[in-house]
Amino acid sequence: MHDGSLLTAERTRPAAPVPTPVPAAGRTPRPVAIAVLAGTGLTVVAAVLAALRLLPAGSRAGAWRYRYVHTFSWEMLLPFAGGVAAVLALLWLTHRLGARRERLALGMWLAAAVPLQLVVRAADEASLGAIVGSDRANSFYTPSLRFTAYEYLTRFDEIVHALPQHARSNMPGKTLLYHLMGAVTTNPAALGIAVTAVSSLAALLVYLVVREVLGDRRVALYALILCLLVPGRLYFLPILNAVSPVPILLSLWLFTRYLRNAHWGWAVGLGASLYLVFFFEPLPLVMGLTFAALAALALYRRRLDGLGLLKLVSLTLAAFAAVYLGMKLVFGYDLFVNLAEVLADATDFNERAHRPYDVWVVRNLGDFALCAGIAAVVLIGYAAWDAVRRGVARPIAVLTLSGLAVLAFLDLVGINRGETTRLWIFLAVFLTIPVAWVCARSPRAWPFAVVAAALMLQVATTTPLIAFIRP
Known part of the structure; x- marks a missing residue:
């Protein structure tokens, strides 16, 4: 393993791996093995509790619960068995391809992404098409049929109050995604598959971010695979919360590209992509803590100076302002007015729904474990312990601790109360990075295979039992 990355290499040339000794005789480090087996054991316990209809999902005291709908x-x-077989076969093929055919292996996993996810969640009786077409489950599809994209934006202030609940309380980007996909098809079943494909772009972006920050092919590939298996994503496909990680990860990748090569184009792209984050789902913007932490590490290691940081901030703000003014002049759409209304509606809804802060500040953490995967949470804890023990001024430590800081901040601020399993998806996807890093600490593949199997077991035993989504 190594910490070779954009933060330890010259910006003028590609990052070179920095080798460090691997465990003797190819053995898995004992702490890694303990963490993997503990996480898997807890997953099995959770699966048994779900089978007995005892696994909590939500909170009765907090006025929101996901109800059980079937018996085990x-x-x-069967989807668990099929998913494990597919992942093991693909891992074997990846090993056979070797490091020199990295792009071919990457393409293979991306080609398998949608089928693999559909197999793992196959036990859910609610079809993708039924969920897409339901105003109760997904209220963004119907408005995309009623209004053109131009009409939806230019008359948004006028029509928003007549929209179904979720479309009314969200930014317009989600409905406009259906407009975009509707240029190809308006069939709900086909759109469900399309949403799955768009959501899977998060896996590619996680891969690219890891390659930039850690410079480690193996960790990057593991993170890509784990992203596809995040339980929260699979529970809520094809709900658009599964797409929410894509804009913020795009921004993070552009940001890391600038840290490697301080070209103005990356900063301009970052500004435009941050507008997209606001426009689609503003909640992931709390990951600005990760951006700040990576910038601080770059400054500390003298790979970014004050002038470069000023250039980054100035160009990013300028690009953001240009997109903002362009949208306002062309469509009459004011992002910040809309954002203020959405935030006010979220605060008011928590009060009207009688969802108390003191309940959800605790319950949120349980819902995060359900979303990220119980096995993954154990490995995230190990990565955090390792970060504190070995020093925080390392890229993996920065990624891990900043991700946990985002978790703590969102929990303590109290915006998310109820239905939070789906609201944690963007962060659960990001935190696959330390999970992948822990698995890659072993020269063996079994820790990763066991963790992937644990995530699939959790999905297979909870998706058909608990009504995360019902049309």
């Missing part, structure tokens, strides 16, 4: 049957484990 062994047939529910």
